[in-house]
Amino acid sequence: MAAVTTAPGGVDLREPSGWRRAKSQFATGAMWFAFVCLLVPLGFVLVTVIAKGASIINWQFLTAGIPPNVLPANFGGMGPAVLGTLEITAFAAVIAIPLGILGAVYLNEYGGNRPLARLLSFLSDVMTGVPSIVMGLFIYTIWVIPNGLTGLSGMAGSFALACLMLPIVIRSSYEMLRLVPDSLRQGSYALGATKARVVLTVVLPSAIGGIVSGALLAVARAAGETAPLLFTIGVVTANNPNLFSGSNTALSAQIWLNASQPYVGAQARAWGSALTLIAITFILMIVARLVTARFNRYSR
Amino acid sequence: MEQPEPDVVEQTVSTNLPRLETRVQSPATTPGTTIFDVRNVSIWYGSFKAVTDVSLPIYENEVTAFIGSSGSGKSTVLRALNRMNDLVPGARVDGEMTYRGADLYGKGVSATAVRRRIGMVFQKPNPFPKSIYDNVAYGPRINGERNRARLNEVVERSLRGAALWDEVKNRLKQSGLALSGGQAQRLCIARTIAVEPDVVLMDEPASALDPIATLAIEDLIRELKQNYTIVIVTHNMQQATRVSDRTAFFSVLTDSKSDTRTGILVEHGPTQQIFEDPRDNRTQAYVTGRIG
Numbered sequence: 115m116a117a118v119t120t121a122p123g124g125v126d127l128r129e130p131s132g133w134r135r136a137k138s139q140f141a142t143g144a145m146w147f148a149f150v151c152l153l154v155p156l157g158f159v160l161v162t163v164i165a166k167g168a169s170i171i172n173w174q175f176l177t178a179g180i181p182p183n184v185l186p187a188n189f190g191g192m193g194p195a196v197l198g199t200l201e202i203t204a205f206a207a208v209i210a211i212p213l214g215i216l217g218a219v220y221l222n223e224y225g226g227n228r229p230l231a232r233l234l235s236f237l238s239d240v241m242t243g244v245p246s247i248v249m250g251l252f253i254y255t256i257w258v259i260p261n262g263l264t265g266l267s268g269m270a271g272s273f274a275l276a277c278l279m280l281p282i283v284i285r286s287s288y289e290m291l292r293l294v295p296d297s298l299r300q301g302s303y304a305l306g307a308t309k310a311r312v313v314l315t316v317v318l319p320s321a322i323g324g325i326v327s328g329a330l331l332a333v334a335r336a337a338g339e340t341a342p343l344l345f346t347i348g349v350v351t352a353n354n355p356n357l358f359s360g361s362n363t364a365l366s367a368q369i370w371l372n373a374s375q376p377y378v379g380a381q382a383r384a385w386g387s388a389l390t391l392i393a394i395t396f397i398l399m400i401v402a403r404l405v406t407a408r409f410n411r412y413s414r
Numbered sequence: 415m416e417q418p419e420p421d422v423v424e425q426t427v428s429t430n431l432p433r434l435e436t437r438v439q440s441p442a443t444t445p446g447t448t449i450f451d452v453r454n455v456s457i458w459y460g461s462f463k464a465v466t467d468v469s470l471p472i473y474e475n476e477v478t479a480f481i482g483s484s485g486s487g488k489s490t491v492l493r494a495l496n497r498m499n500d501l502v503p504g505a506r507v508d509g510e511m512t513y514r515g516a517d518l519y520g521k522g523v524s525a526t527a528v529r530r531r532i533g534m535v536f537q538k539p540n541p542f543p544k545s546i547y548d549n550v551a552y553g554p555r556i557n558g559e560r561n562r563a564r565l566n567e568v569v570e571r572s573l574r575g576a577a578l579w580d581e582v583k584n585r586l587k588q589s590g591l592a593l594s595g596g597q598a599q600r601l602c603i604a605r606t607i608a609v610e611p612d613v614v615l616m617d618e619p620a621s622a623l624d625p626i627a628t629l630a631i632e633d634l635i636r637e638l639k640q641n642y643t644i645v646i647v648t649h650n651m652q653q654a655t656r657v658s659d660r661t662a663f664f665s666v667l668t669d670s671k672s673d674t675r676t677g678i679l680v681e682h683g684p685t686q687q688i689f690e691d692p693r694d695n696r697t698q699a700y701v702t703g704r705i706g
Contacts, residue, residue, distance in 0.1 A: 298543075303529060306527070306553070306556070411589070
């Protein structure tokens with residue numbers, strides 16, 4: 115067979131037909147199929163949210179107070195929820211990111227094979243798998259109930275989100291620290307650096323790009339969470355800039371509340387909130403990419 | 415560089431550095447101050463005895479080469495000299511190892527303080543993912559130097575000392591990872607000498623480099639020994655003859671009964687003697703290439 119296709123004066127270097135070529139083509143086809151299967155739901159979600167949510171979004175929607183459910187879409191907006199989401203998520207990040215990075219530094223640089231480190235690593239893995247509603251219940255039980263009526267606040271929501279983010283930040287930072295080659299640590303030690311110096315001046319700067327992008331992904335994930343907020347922040351319809359006192363609200367919670375209403379206006383506001391939330395997440399992802407690129411400017 | 419070198423022994427000593435003129439007459443037979451005194455040292459990694467009963471002196475402003483096959487413990491001994499082995503879990507040193515009369519493994523001795531005086535260059539160039547400038551300034555900075563002018567001076571002096579200044583002086587802000595292998599290794603040498611150590615340990619510093627970069631590093635080693643004491647591990651016997659004043663030959667001792675292997679120091683002495691007139695048959699076999 116192959117002899118027929120031999121080019122004059124040359125060797126036939128094409129992949130021989132038969133089983134190998136068939137396998138290769140099958141594998142390539144399977145991968146394309148998987149890729150398309152992945153894109154379809156993703157694209158469908160995005161297209162639906164944009165189609166149903168884009169028309170309602172304007173400056174008023176992003177800033178005005180939340181109107182009664184019965185009012186049509188051109189009344190009020192989701193301002194308190196936008197503010198709440200930004201505040202609650204930001205404070206959760208302030209709690210969880212430093213703790214998570216320090217935890218990862220302990221696990222990778224100091225813990226070694228010690229029982230404590232192995233236990234922490236195991237627990238953080240388990241925590242990753244805990245359903246987010248459990249985090250909400252946890253904060254509800256230990257913070258909201260003991261504090262009675264004043265327990266519901268943005269801060270309580272931040273605590274719940276921080277519990278959710280912590281294992282993600284630990285895991286992603288840990289993986290980034292593990293990638294730092296030992297030769298860099300040794301180079302630093304050989305110049306007379308102490309362990310703390312090695313970590314602060316070589317290990318963390320080498321891994322910072324990946325750590326930051328992992329942390330921002332955790333923030334993006336937390337920004338979209340509903341369940342941890344259901345028991346912890348209550349609900350308001352006017353802006354509550356005070357994170358530490360009084361009920362609050364968030365986009366994710368408002369999607370849940372409004373989407374279950376029979377009123378067209380409320381449903382439109384739910385779609386608008388969904389699109390706003392996706393946009394916030396999208397912006398965070400872009401920032402994560404930019405930050406990674408900025409921090410990695412010396413790594414090649 | 416210089417005129418063709420007639421033979422191996424001449425290579426050891428023939429450089430045009432004025433200081434070395436005297437060595438041509440009496441090649442490394444009158445050692446200076448003893449920098450390291452290693453006595454009956456054995457080193458374990460956990461239950462594995464990597465080297466057994468090594469004793470040798472290392473003299474000031476000389477290049478001492480450790481040669482021998484893989485697994486003979488030469489890198490292990492080298493890393494014990496500035497306590498880099500401390501970083502390996504389970505590593506343990508028995509015996510006496512002194513540096514300028516002080517016990518390296520004595521009570522209260524800080525590995526950090528030891529390494530500030532005894533620097534190390536590794537087999538694989540390991541520049542930090544920072545700019546060239548920050549790589550060289552790293553050591554002075556962790557030792558507390560903040561003065562910009564003094565840092566500039568140290569960076570330039572160190573890069574000149576490592577024969578890299580002319581190649582990088584216009585791109586000090588570029589990443590140290592953008593350099594070629596040979597340049598990166600010279601950057602690591604610059605980084606090491608920026609803290610003005612007393613001793614520079616080199617663990618096969620040229621084995622990852624091409625022949626031309628290797629020669630550049632060897633030239634550099636010959637220059638550096640005017641100011642520093644150098645200990646170099648090498649697999650390349652020509653390299654040992656080209657750069658070193660003294661050579662220590664390590665070998666593997668296999669105990670067939672207990673099926674254990676350990677590194678031993680077979681013989682040490684002036685490089686010329688080791689290569690021309692070895693006292694031990696194993697050295698003879700190794701340096702003549704009959705045993706790899």
